[in-house]
Amino acid sequence: MTSHHHVSVSPTPPDPPPGEDAQRAGPPPSGRRSTWSLLRPALLRLHFYAGILVAPFILIAAITGLLYTFTPQIEEVLYADELHVPVGEERLPLSEQVAAATSAHPEGTLSGVRPAEAADESTRVLLDVPGMEESHRLGAFVNPYTGEVRGALESYGSSGSLPVRAWLAQFHRNLHLGDAGHLYSELAASWVWVVAAGGVALWVSKRRGKRRLRAILAPDSQARGRSRTMSWHGSVGVWAAAGLLVLSATGLSWSTYAGDNISKIREAMQWQTPALSAAAPDSGHSGHGAHGAGVEVDRVLESAREAGLDGPVEVSYPEAEGAAYAVTQTRSQWPTQKDSVAVDPHSGQVVEELRFADYPLMAKLTTWGIAAHMGLLFGLANQLLLATLALSVIGLVIWGYRMWWQRRPTAGGSFSLGRPIPRGAWRNLPIGTRVLIVLAAAGIGYLMPVLGVSLLLFLAVDMAVAARERRRSRAAPPRAGAERPS
Numbered sequence: 117m118t119s120h121h122h123v124s125v126s127p128t129p130p131d132p133p134p135g136e137d138a139q140r141a142g143p144p145p146s147g148r149r150s151t152w153s154l155l156r157p158a159l160l161r162l163h164f165y166a167g168i169l170v171a172p173f174i175l176i177a178a179i180t181g182l183l184y185t186f187t188p189q190i191e192e193v194l195y196a197d198e199l200h201v202p203v204g205e206e207r208l209p210l211s212e213q214v215a216a217a218t219s220a221h222p223e224g225t226l227s228g229v230r231p232a233e234a235a236d237e238s239t240r241v242l243l244d245v246p247g248m249e250e251s252h253r254l255g256a257f258v259n260p261y262t263g264e265v266r267g268a269l270e271s272y273g274s275s276g277s278l279p280v281r282a283w284l285a286q287f288h289r290n291l292h293l294g295d296a297g298h299l300y301s302e303l304a305a306s307w308v309w310v311v312a313a314g315g316v317a318l319w320v321s322k323r324r325g326k327r328r329l330r331a332i333l334a335p336d337s338q339a340r341g342r343s344r345t346m347s348w349h350g351s352v353g354v355w356a357a358a359g360l361l362v363l364s365a366t367g368l369s370w371s372t373y374a375g376d377n378i379s380k381i382r383e384a385m386q387w388q389t390p391a392l393s394a395a396a397p398d399s400g401h402s403g404h405g406a407h408g409a410g411v412e413v414d415r416v417l418e419s420a421r422e423a424g425l426d427g428p429v430e431v432s433y434p435e436a437e438g439a440a441y442a443v444t445q446t447r448s449q450w451p452t453q454k455d456s457v458a459v460d461p462h463s464g465q466v467v468e469e470l471r472f473a474d475y476p477l478m479a480k481l482t483t484w485g486i487a488a489h490m491g492l493l494f495g496l497a498n499q500l501l502l503a504t505l506a507l508s509v510i511g512l513v514i515w516g517y518r519m520w521w522q523r524r525p526t527a528g529g530s531f532s533l534g535r536p537i538p539r540g541a542w543r544n545l546p547i548g549t550r551v552l553i554v555l556a557a558a559g560i561g562y563l564m565p566v567l568g569v570s571l572l573l574f575l576a577v578d579m580a581v582a583a584r585e586r587r588r589s590r591a592a593p594p595r596a597g598a599e600r601p602s
Contacts, residue, residue, distance in 0.1 A: 157541030204261025
């Protein structure tokens with residue numbers, strides 16, 4: 117019987133010839149076998165369980181991620197009145213635009229302002245309002261030519277996501293289920309790199325005998341039935357693997373448990389994203405409070421522009437009296453502009469500079485990776501790539517379950533699901549290899565606790581199923597000509 121059909125979101129090998137499974141699951145044949153030939157059945161079984169149990173979570177992540185991908189364009193349509201203004205002749209000073217926003221919303225405390233960049237853009241004044249969730253601010257949109265406040269919308273995070281994008285971002289992250297929902301996305305991010313990398317190894321090792329790159333990268337147009345499904349599953353999985361690894365790594369950096377461990381590693385290795393630390397000396401000037409009156413913000417923005425901070429920026433108001441303003445570039449596209457300066461609001465002097473070019477390499481990679489994950493790094497091209505990747509994952513999951521269904525026993529016409537990969541591979545591995553695998557699994561499980569706990573759950577399920585099959589085998593005497601359970 118065949119036994120290499122299983123479900124996952126990564127490539128799987130084609131059907132072996134009859135009788136091959138019995139050799140792989142049973143005692144090793146005479147002669148020396150390579151470590152890979154012994155390891156491959158164990159990897160197949162892990163791949164099988166990961167596909168069966170984790171694929172639904174990865175499917176949800178792919179669908180919600182696909183919905184999020186084009187939210188910048190959706191925002192442009194839904195919030196056109198707030199984001200865009202008729203082009204005028206001369207802009208008002210930034211301080212007057214800020215004053216208009218704070219007068220319209222006296223309940224808020226000034227947090228920052230994003231001056232209009234394009235001629236038809238509005239200025240976004242950001243206010244901390246009591247009762248809003250963490251990282252949420254009220255954005256008041258001001259016509260930079262007239263001072264008209266065109267509306268106010270909730271703004272989320274450093275990306276300035278407006279309500280529809282913020283809602284879809286949380287839907288992708290936790291399905292709006294709070295802390296419990298974060299486990300779903302962390303489970304998906306923890307396993308997707310395992311099934312992707314393992315699947316590529318399985319597919320390439322099986323197809324290398326073809327001696328043609330096309331056999332790995334392109335579906336077999338001559339295949340039929342189950343082999344055709346597997347051909348599409350394998351070749352598309354190879355193309356999607358690199359993107360899945362990037363999404364897994366960046367997704368884990370946002371996760372609850374693995375993310376905390378990653379933060380500790382970055383701190384220990386000094387890979388953290390640097391931040392401004394300077395503060396202007398207290399000269400007795402009062403703080404900005406709720407209104408931020410005065411022309412300080414105009415002086416601060418002018419100094420930042422003179423220091424080379426062109427393009428879109430956010431001016432952040434200080435919390436302490438007499439402290440410096442921070443001005444940071446907000447462009448996440450390539451080439452990334454994330455320079456920042458601290459400016460003494462009274463003298464207009466730049467007291468500290470932080471250039472993106474001086475970031476540690478790992479901090480740069482993190483910045484680029486997160487921007488790519490959000491579809492921002494390369495603009496529309498990045499979005500199209502993410503959409504293609506999400507659709508590929510959806511297809512991989514569907515093909516995986518279809519293969520599982522296609523390999524179900526049909527004798528007697530009774531309903532039955534697909535058979536799992538046979539057991540016995542672990543016992544055939546050399547003791548040294550097993551020790552290394554256990555140590556590696558323990559280390560990875562410690563770094564990614566959700567992966568570790570779910571792996572233990574897989575093993576518990578597998579042992580329970582094996583024990584049940586043994587009890588059934590002992591209880592029912594074998595019938596003549598009956599097939600032994602796999």
